[in-house]
Amino acid sequence: MILTEVAPVWIRICLILVLVSGGFLLSSRSMSNLVRTYQFQSFLLVLIALGLCILEGHITLLLVAVLTLVSKVWGIPACIRLIQERIHIQQDLKFSYLRPPGALMLSILIILLVYVCFAQILESLYAASSLFFLGSVIGVSLVLMGLLAVCIRRMAISKVIGYLSMENGVLAFGLFVTELPFFIEFVIIIDLIILVLLTSIMTVGIDSSIEEYKTRLQEFHLLSEEGGIS
Amino acid sequence: MIAVLYPVVALGILLLQLLLRRHRSLTLLGVIHPVISLIITLYLIVSPGIWDDSPFFLIDHISLFVMLITSIIFAAAALYAVGYIDGLVRSGDLEKRSLRIFYFGFSFLLAATTMAIFTPNIALFWICAELTTVLSAVLIAILALRATIDASLKYIFICSTSMLFSFIGIIFLFEAVRNKTGVGSLLWTEIVDEAAGLDSGMVFIAFVFFFIGFAAKSGIVPFHTWLPEAHAKAPSAVSAVLSGAILNIGMYGILRMTGIMKETGVFGQVSVLLIIFAMITMSVACLSMLKQKKLKTLIAFSSIENMGFIMLGIGIGSPVALFWALFHMLSHSCIKAGLFFSAGILHRQYKVPTRTGEDEIGDLFLLQPFAAITLMAGCAALIGMPLFPLFLSKVGILLAATEVSVWIPAIVLLLFACAGVALIRFYLSVMAVWFPAGEGPVPYKAPLSMKFPVILLLIISIMIGTVMIPGEEAFLAAAVADLGFGVQL
Numbered sequence: 176m177i178l179t180e181v182a183p184v185w186i187r188i189c190l191i192l193v194l195v196s197g198g199f200l201l202s203s204r205s206m207s208n209l210v211r212t213y214q215f216q217s218f219l220l221v222l223i224a225l226g227l228c229i230l231e232g233h234i235t236l237l238l239v240a241v242l243t244l245v246s247k248v249w250g251i252p253a254c255i256r257l258i259q260e261r262i263h264i265q266q267d268l269k270f271s272y273l274r275p276p277g278a279l280m281l282s283i284l285i286i287l288l289v290y291v292c293f294a295q296i297l298e299s300l301y302a303a304s305s306l307f308f309l310g311s312v313i314g315v316s317l318v319l320m321g322l323l324a325v326c327i328r329r330m331a332i333s334k335v336i337g338y339l340s341m342e343n344g345v346l347a348f349g350l351f352v353t354e355l356p357f358f359i360e361f362v363i364i365i366d367l368i369i370l371v372l373l374t375s376i377m378t379v380g381i382d383s384s385i386e387e388y389k390t391r392l393q394e395f396h397l398l399s400e401e402g403g404i405s
Numbered sequence: 406m407i408a409v410l411y412p413v414v415a416l417g418i419l420l421l422q423l424l425l426r427r428h429r430s431l432t433l434l435g436v437i438h439p440v441i442s443l444i445i446t447l448y449l450i451v452s453p454g455i456w457d458d459s460p461f462f463l464i465d466h467i468s469l470f471v472m473l474i475t476s477i478i479f480a481a482a483a484l485y486a487v488g489y490i491d492g493l494v495r496s497g498d499l500e501k502r503s504l505r506i507f508y509f510g511f512s513f514l515l516a517a518t519t520m521a522i523f524t525p526n527i528a529l530f531w532i533c534a535e536l537t538t539v540l541s542a543v544l545i546a547i548l549a550l551r552a553t554i555d556a557s558l559k560y561i562f563i564c565s566t567s568m569l570f571s572f573i574g575i576i577f578l579f580e581a582v583r584n585k586t587g588v589g590s591l592l593w594t595e596i597v598d599e600a601a602g603l604d605s606g607m608v609f610i611a612f613v614f615f616f617i618g619f620a621a622k623s624g625i626v627p628f629h630t631w632l633p634e635a636h637a638k639a640p641s642a643v644s645a646v647l648s649g650a651i652l653n654i655g656m657y658g659i660l661r662m663t664g665i666m667k668e669t670g671v672f673g674q675v676s677v678l679l680i681i682f683a684m685i686t687m688s689v690a691c692l693s694m695l696k697q698k699k700l701k702t703l704i705a706f707s708s709i710e711n712m713g714f715i716m717l718g719i720g721i722g723s724p725v726a727l728f729w730a731l732f733h734m735l736s737h738s739c740i741k742a743g744l745f746f747s748a749g750i751l752h753r754q755y756k757v758p759t760r761t762g763e764d765e766i767g768d769l770f771l772l773q774p775f776a777a778i779t780l781m782a783g784c785a786a787l788i789g790m791p792l793f794p795l796f797l798s799k800v801g802i803l804l805a806a807t808e809v810s811v812w813i814p815a816i817v818l819l820l821f822a823c824a825g826v827a828l829i830r831f832y833l834s835v836m837a838v839w840f841p842a843g844e845g846p847v848p849y850k851a852p853l854s855m856k857f858p859v860i861l862l863l864i865i866s867i868m869i870g871t872v873m874i875p876g877e878e879a880f881l882a883a884a885v886a887d888l889g890f891g892v893q894l
Contacts, residue, residue, distance in 0.1 A: 293610075296606040296607070296609070296610055297606055297607060297610070298606070299604060299606075303584075307580070311577075314573070315573060318569055318570065318573065321566075322566055325562060325566055331558055334562055338562065338565060338566055338569075341566055341569050342569060344569075345569050345572050345573060345576075348573060348576055349572075349576055352576055352579060352580055352583070352589065355576065355579055355589065355591075
């Protein structure tokens with residue numbers, strides 16, 4: 176009973192923290208911090224899914240929470256850390272178009288703009304379900320902040336984290352539509368894993384020179400000596 | 406349930422590609438897959454009685470039409486790849502160990518494209534479209550050069566990030582249906598049925614987000630920046646598939662979504678949005694074509710221009726415009742794939758672009774008369790010369806556009822003139838280059854498997870440009886009716 180009353184507040188706090196983590200992803204220069212922030216952001220999604228599960232009683236949300244915990248809090252960060260260790264990149268100091276302070280200012284503007292636009296267009300929705308409205312505003316804002324990270328970061332591996340943050344925004348929004356079939360979340364994660372794997376292979380190449388590329392593939396056992404991607 | 410053969414055949418081919426090791430076997434499987442897909446599609450087209458209400462496949466005129474284009478392009482590209490890929494392996498441009506990845510990726514791409522076309526579920530459509538991006542990226546990067554990896558990464562980042570917006574659009578659409586009926590739906594047909602009373606604000610937001618992703622997939626400005634690089638850097642067989650089949654997947658999504666919007670109260674706004682983006686796309690593409698000095702990049706910008714033109718037809722939204730937009734899709738795919746094949750022959754001859762980054766093409770008619778003639782025919786077709794099908798679709802859409810505003814055809818004609826000038830200027834400049842005696846390269850003898858698809862696509866183009874194949878008009882009209890525009894003949 177108490178949990179049902181606490182859940183909406185809990186969800187709102189988590190949603191705000193999700194936005195804060197989006198800000199960290201824009202400004203952090205340390206690679207390990209970037210991965211840790213992404214991990215924290217994903218964990219917040221797990222908490223939101225649990226909160227919604229308590230509130231609405233849909234078992235699908237519990238499954239989504241478990242799946243997010245396994246894939247986004249544990250699996251994908253571990254995969255990125257592995258690549259990070261192998262390519263010996265500790266910091267991402269290069270930015271295009273905007274430096275972190277400018278990007279943070281722009282992201283605040285984005286959040287305000289999304290709120291104002293959605294409040295005007297989805298007026299009826301706001302009255303019917305304020306939690307869904309908040310989810311949609313924060314989800315879309317996070318997607319746009321992730322996009323900003325993809326645009327301003329120069330290294331492919333940081334861009335991947337920006338993309339993953341965008342995907343978290345979609346999931347944050349999707350969680351509020353509980354009837355959305357579970358298999359969709361499941362296939363999104365499969366799709367994500369494929370994307371991360373593929374981009375990881377390419378990251379090895381793009382963050383090194385041409386001569387180093389094939390050597391690196393062999394060094395990281397992505398390419399076997401006698402032939403074929405292993 | 407004949408459509409079930411698509412995934413069954415694809416699965417069989419993919420398994421065999423994993424098991425077999427010989428180059429010839431892989432090549433053969435690569436050809437068999439699209440040819441069987443083409444046969445199944447043709448069989449389905451001539452047997453409308455067997456389009457059952459299977460919950461797993463959405464078989465109607467529009468999906469079969471797009472599948473027909475896809476099968477033709479994949480079959481032609483697979484045939485072309487027999488000689489082209491073999492040449493790349495012999496010259497050391499492609500490592501032998503990458504062959505399996507290439508053919509597996511090629512077949513998987515066809516399977517994902519097929520599923521995207523036939524899936525009745527909008528979210529599954531999104532997933533399959535995403536898969537086509539990942540698989541296309543693998544094929545673009547197959548030569549493992551820094552330039553190809555760079556182009557591939559750019560493609561993945563732009564398309565995948567844009568596609569995430571599409572998923573938000575799908576969530577909004579689902580929620581809009583749920584608000585009306587109490588139960589959300591992701592099925593194309595159910596959404597169309599319920600479209601009439603949906604909340605207009607939410608539906609418009611859904612369309613805008615959906616549009617961002619699929620516009621990026623079709624190379625619509627300003628999401629087009631990946632396209633010239635990806636199409637130019639990829640091996641020619643892949644460029645042809647990307648331009649002739651994969652761009653259509655984005656357009657197919659926009660077409661279906663516009664069909665839903667037709668039933669809502671926001672079709673007017675959607676129409677304006679599509680026309681504005683179409684005009685911007687065509688302007689950017691045609692003006693960019695003027696300064697291109699590389700053949701494949703020029704052809705790639707022409708693809709952007711044509712996607713913009715197809716979208717103009719969709720935006721106009723009249724049955725006639727939609728009819729010619731679909732016709733344009735078929736014609737453009739055949740012509741563009743043929744052009745990329747001819748460019749591939751020139752690539753093997755001159756190893757363009759060279760280290761200087763420029764195309765150094767010379768003695769064209771002397772060294773490569775076949776590629777020179779087909780390139781000329783392709784350029785003439787792109788310009789929209791009579792006898793070629795783009796002439797008909799250009800006239801058709803421009804006439805339909807006059808109903809919206811006379812300024813649209815006026816501006817578009819001017820842009821077509823720019824594109825025409827760019828193509829003619831490039832061709833003439835290439836023709837005028839002669840190497841000093843004894844300094845030219847040794848003629849490259851293109852195998853028949855590289856020439857045959859070019860001839861085949863040229864014949865198809867001229868055929869659909871000069872005669873109406875029996876049933877073609879009725880089929881296209883029915884496809885337009887399937888989308889909710891016009892009445893079936």
